[in-house]
Amino acid sequence: MSDSISSNGFSVLRHRNFTLYLTARTLATLAVQMQNVAIGWQVYSMTHNLFDLGLIGLAQFAPFLLLILIAGHAADRYDRRNLIALALGAQLLCGLMLLGFTYTGLTAVWPVFAVLVVYGSARAFMGPATQAILVNLVPQESFSKAVALSSSSFHVAVILGPTLGGLFYLAGPKTVYMISTALLVSAVVLMCLVKSVKQASASGPASWHTVLEGLRFVWSKPVVLGAISLDLFAVLFGGATALLPALAHDVLHIGPSGLGMLRTAPGAGAALCSIALAFFPITRRVGLWMLGGVAVFGVGTLVLGSTSTFLVALVALFLMGAGDMISVYVRHLLVQYETPDEIRGRVSAVNSVFIGASNELGEFESGITAGWMGLTRAVLFGGAATLAVTGAWALLFPVLSRMDRFPHDPKKDT
Numbered sequence: 001m002s003d004s005i006s007s008n009g010f011s012v013l014r015h016r017n018f019t020l021y022l023t024a025r026t027l028a029t030l031a032v033q034m035q036n037v038a039i040g041w042q043v044y045s046m047t048h049n050l051f052d053l054g055l056i057g058l059a060q061f062a063p064f065l066l067l068i069l070i071a072g073h074a075a076d077r078y079d080r081r082n083l084i085a086l087a088l089g090a091q092l093l094c095g096l097m098l099l100g101f102t103y104t105g106l107t108a109v110w111p112v113f114a115v116l117v118v119y120g121s122a123r124a125f126m127g128p129a130t131q132a133i134l135v136n137l138v139p140q141e142s143f144s145k146a147v148a149l150s151s152s153s154f155h156v157a158v159i160l161g162p163t164l165g166g167l168f169y170l171a172g173p174k175t176v177y178m179i180s181t182a183l184l185v186s187a188v189v190l191m192c193l194v195k196s197v198k199q200a201s202a203s204g205p206a207s208w209h210t211v212l213e214g215l216r217f218v219w220s221k222p223v224v225l226g227a228i229s230l231d232l233f234a235v236l237f238g239g240a241t242a243l244l245p246a247l248a249h250d251v252l253h254i255g256p257s258g259l260g261m262l263r264t265a266p267g268a269g270a271a272l273c274s275i276a277l278a279f280f281p282i283t284r285r286v287g288l289w290m291l292g293g294v295a296v297f298g299v300g301t302l303v304l305g306s307t308s309t310f311l312v313a314l315v316a317l318f319l320m321g322a323g324d325m326i327s328v329y330v331r332h333l334l335v336q337y338e339t340p341d342e343i344r345g346r347v348s349a350v351n352s353v354f355i356g357a358s359n360e361l362g363e364f365e366s367g368i369t370a371g372w373m374g375l376t377r378a379v380l381f382g383g384a385a386t387l388a389v390t391g392a393w394a395l396l397f398p399v400l401s402r403m404d405r406f407p408h409d410p411k412k413d414t
Contacts, residue, residue, distance in 0.1 A: 010278075012145045017194050018137040021084075024190035025130065026153045028088055031180035031187070033161020035098065037263060038169055038176040039116075041256050042102075043109050044245040052109060053242055053367045059113040060120035067124035069215070072349020074125065080133040085191040087126030092184040094119045099177035128349040135336055144281050147332055151325065152274035158267030158321075166260020213343050218350045224338055226397030227290065227331045228351050230389070234294045234327075237385035240301050241266065241317075242366045246375055252310050265314045269321030270328075277329050287403035290330040291394055296323030298386030305379030337406050 013019050043052050075083060097115045106112070138146045168175045218224050240247075241263070248259040282289050300320035307313055331351075339347045370378035394401045 010149065012138055012142045012149055015138050015142070018134075018146060020190050020194045021081075021133070021137060022150060022153055024084075024088065024187040024194075025150070026157045027183045027190070028091060028187040029154055029157035030161045030164075031095065031183035032091065033158055033263070033267075034165035034168065034176050034180045034183075035095065037162050037165030037256065037260055038173045039098070039112060040245045041169060041259060042106065042173055043112060044249065046106075046109055051367050051371050053245060053370075055113060055367065056116065057242055057367070059116035060123065063117050063120040064124045064127075067121055068127065068349050069346070071125040072128040072346040075128040075132050075349070076343060076346055079196060080129040080136070081191065081194050081196060083125055083129040084133065085188060087122045087129070088184065088188045088191055090122035091119060091126075092181065092188060094122070095177060095181040095184050099174065099181055102173045102177055128346070131332070131336075131351060143336070144333060145278055147329065147336075148274050148278035148281065151329060151332075152271050152278060156267070156271045159264050159271055162260045162263030162267070164260070166257040166263075169256045169260075213346050215346075215350050217339070217343060217347055221338060222397060223399050223403060224335055224347075226393060226400040227334050230290070230294060230393045230397075230400070231327060231331060233389045233393075234297065234386045237382045237389065240304055240366060240379045240382050243370055243375060243379060246370070247304075247313070247379075250375060251308050252313060254310060258310065262313060262317060265317035266321030266324070269318035269323075270325035271321075273322040273325040274329065277325075282326075282330060283406075284404055286330050286334070286406055287400045290327050291390055291401060293323040293326030293330070294390045295387060296320070297327070298383050298390060299323075301383030301386060302380060303383075305376050305383060333406055 013022075039056060040053065043056060071083075094115050097118075098112070101111050101115075134146055134150060135143055164179075165176050168179060218228065244262050245259060248254050248262055252258065252262075254262075297320050300316045300318075300323060303316035304313055304320070307316065335347060335351055366378060366382060369381060372378075373381060
């Protein structure tokens with residue numbers, strides 16, 4: 001029985017610290033995804049303003065951008081486990097504030113944006129720590145399985161969260177916020193149970209030179225720079241998911257439960273793809289796989305912008321999630337294999353800036369573009385721009401497009 005388990009994608013669950021961390025992260029992601037459905041629907045129902053949907057992303061990204069490099073240095077200097085627990089505690093505080101605002105009667109959107117600023121600050125410190133700690137929780141030979149399983153559990157939460165959020169929203173936003181708060185309490189407790197893990201700490205006094213070490217490292221590695229900047233610019237223009245409340249309301253003519261299903265579809269595609277990767281990891285032509293994943297994301301965005309049929313929109317979003325998962329998988333392994341542990345937090349911070357920019361800033365860009373071009377034209381523009389970026393990066397970073405295997409992969413020479 002143990003031999004069978006050790007040979008499959010779930011063998012990494014034998015490591016207690018990883019299992020506790022994975023469960024805590026999954027519960028927290030589930031809670032945040034539920035909250036996102038409630039926030040998006042509340043804001044759009046109050047204002048019917050596409051620009052406000054963009055501001056939801058900007059409110060999270062602005063503090064994230066200001067704090068992320070400092071957070072990366074903190075992830076190299078302090079216990080990453082404690083940083084994650086504190087960040088989860090701050091997210092719990094945000095959930096309690098959203099619940100309190102809803103109980104007292106929400107008549108303006110600015111309190112929601114204020115809470116999102118706090119959430120963005122917490123996520124700035126959580127992002128580098130969660131990316132950097134994974135390699136410390138499992139042996140190196142299990143790392144690729146841990147990445148795939150971590151990604152699949154994350155996307156399972158992304159599947160269930162919006163669906164549950166949409167269904168619970170039928171009972172009112174208070175129900176969504178109450179349940180998500182309970183999940184965040186559980187996540188904090190589980191993270192506190194993770195034992196201290198060995199990590200290489202940053203040496204020397206803190207300074208701007210040490211804080212910017214991760215940025216200098218990324219700039220010196222063309223393959224790493226190409227991988228994470230591809231995600232930045234592709235998803236920056238393809239952030240159509242921020243417009244889903246408007247697409248659901250104005251184009252597909254469905255309610256909050258339908259919106260929850262739309263938000264679920266990308267996670268479903270990503271989760272199924274990541275489960276497949278846990279059993280059949282990508283080991284050859286990794287550069288082409290990454291570029292292909294981003295191209296699939298762009299094609300899915302084009303389909304989403306050209307349909308008024310609910311089922312077609314679900315399929316398009318499913319494909320977007322699957323394509324994005326391939327890109328995320330390759331990028332994460334590439335960055336972690338290339339990075340020394342003593343600067344892993346700072347490099348992860350740079351990676352988080354690119355990811356955060358592509359997600360939250362991409363949502364802001366989508367809101368601005370939709371207000372200027374119109375809803376469906378903005379989605380179509382995003383899909384076309386994503387495909388254009390994919391082609392441009394294949395030419396600008398030939399080392400990425402020609403990359404066959406991961407560098408320093410422990411399975412490379414076996």
